[in-house]
Amino acid sequence: MLAFALRRLFVSVPILIVSTFVVFVMVSLSANPLSPLIQRSPPPPPRTIELERIRLHLDQPILERYWHWITGVLSGDFGPSVQSNMNIGHEVISRFGVTLRLIVLAMVVALILAVIIGVISAARQYSKFDYTATFFGFLFLSMPSFWFAIVLKQIGISINTGVGDQIFYTIGSSSIIVTGGAWAHFTDILGHLVLPTISLALTSYAAWSRFQRASMLEVLNSDYVRLARAKGLPRWTVTRKHALRNALIPLTTVTALDIGSILGGAVVTETVFQWQGAGTFLLDAIKGSDVYAVEAWLLIAATFIILLNLIADLLYGLLDPRIRYA
Template sequence: MLKYSIRRLLIMIPVILAASFITFTLSSMSTDPVETYRVTLQQQAGERDLKPEDVENSVELYAQKYYYDRSFPERYWLWLTGFGDDRGDMGIIQGEFGPSTRGDSFDIGSELAKRVYPTFKLIFAGSVFSIGLAMIFGVISAVRQYRMVDYVLTTVGFVCLAMPTFWFAAVVKGLGVSFNKSTDTSFFGTVNDRSQAGTADFTTFDHFMDQLGHLVLPTIVLMLTGYAAASRYQRSAMLEVLHSDYVRLARAKGVPNRTVVRRHALRNALIPMATLAPAAIVLSITGAILTEAIFNWDGMGRFFSTSLTRGDTFAIQAFLIFSGVLTVIAVLISDLLYGVLDPRIRYE
């Protein structure tokens, strides 16, 4: 196991490098910030009394500030390492993600770091509940295959799978607002991850309850949208185990069905879902982007959506490479968990 872990850690290095190159390439190809800046200045030339040469000078300074006067390989090298430039604002291995179009005071690394906790809080709660429900109802659906409970759970799963995340989040938010108005309370928080009054006005318990009230609705959104696919996955895994030879043999020996399901089938059927959990938690960031936008959470999802609308290329790249690294780590944890939970697996 130790040798396998070390080998996988070493493999992660070229994988992350490849991910960084793809991220940088796609981000660079998706937009032309210099041309966009030129068009903006030309449209404002009359109002700001700018001459054509003033526009071109401003564009040239803009390109120099954001490294667009460099070749593509040189820009990628500077963004990755920071070596070869004395400005000190580039190089992700040094913790510098590049200059932001939102101004020099907007440090991409620190701003992204501030948003990790709200997003992690949301995706962790949503993933734990969605995977827990998927395990329970997936097993029930498989054990009661082609019965009424199976049809009901399958229908619920398909409905949740078909619902667009942004639409469902808007509906849940609207229901929360209606509940607060009808009860004349603020039980459900519908904006941000905490009250605007700030933590200084709360005792420890009140602060916890305040954050919990803001967490409930977005967690329901992520829970149900994530539950749909996971429950089908768990159902398939349970059915595969129930039709395996060793389960049939146990039943042929007269072992009660409840014992067969609990001792022989359930444990092995839960292994795939348990190993899927780390990757599912990270991948739920995709759903968090839309959920945070609807509920106005100041998290990583809103950081990405705002950066996208503002054309802040380096901020977009920072979010994507951070998500990519988390995904690679999650896959590694999943592989290691599979070896720990399943004694039949041995890594040489």
């Protein structure tokens, strides 16, 4: 297993390096960081523009700029920001910390729902439960993430207004003032996670549960499962020990491929619920033509996606030992 993990790790590192170069070139060519300064009225002196150009390393060739940037990233320096008083590294990491707790919790909830509902739907094919799960699956699948988030926010506001108390948190990732110790801060953060997590998890679970159902049906109709049943093994034992493990492999693949869309959905969800997370950081950087801030965001996002895909590769080896010996 260790050799399998090392092989996958060695493959992931070149992918990350190539992705950083492609991202750097594309972002550098797509925007001019000096635009906000040049468009000021009255315009600043040419000397000011030239000094800002030197500070942002725009006087260097793009390959030299990339080399300085990537070597700086290794030492924790993500480059100069258009806002001279902002440390890009500290800001983007703290913002991603806020966003990752939403993504991780939403993925865990979505996976648990997808596996449970997908397995039960396959085991009870064409039952009332199967039809009900299919209906709600397609319903959540057809909902745009931003629209569903807005609807949930409005429902939360209506419930708070109706009961005259704060039942659901609809703005921000945490309260400005929290009285109490660590437990009070934890419950406050957890309360702010409820509606955004429901929004992101249900839109993700809908597709995953359909994949899990289809995969489970295929495995349940395979020869080795029929043989296990013919031996007299209990139905639940056959489903849990023999069928579920192999049926999880396609779901692992789909989950790894959907990581990018989940991250994009988190950006939209954060905007709706007014979180100061990675989503608002990216939007502010794009509006301000802050090239290095955009590159830092995309670098961390690429690292996150590659890391989770690496975890998915390792899960393949755990679910099916034949994969790691291939």
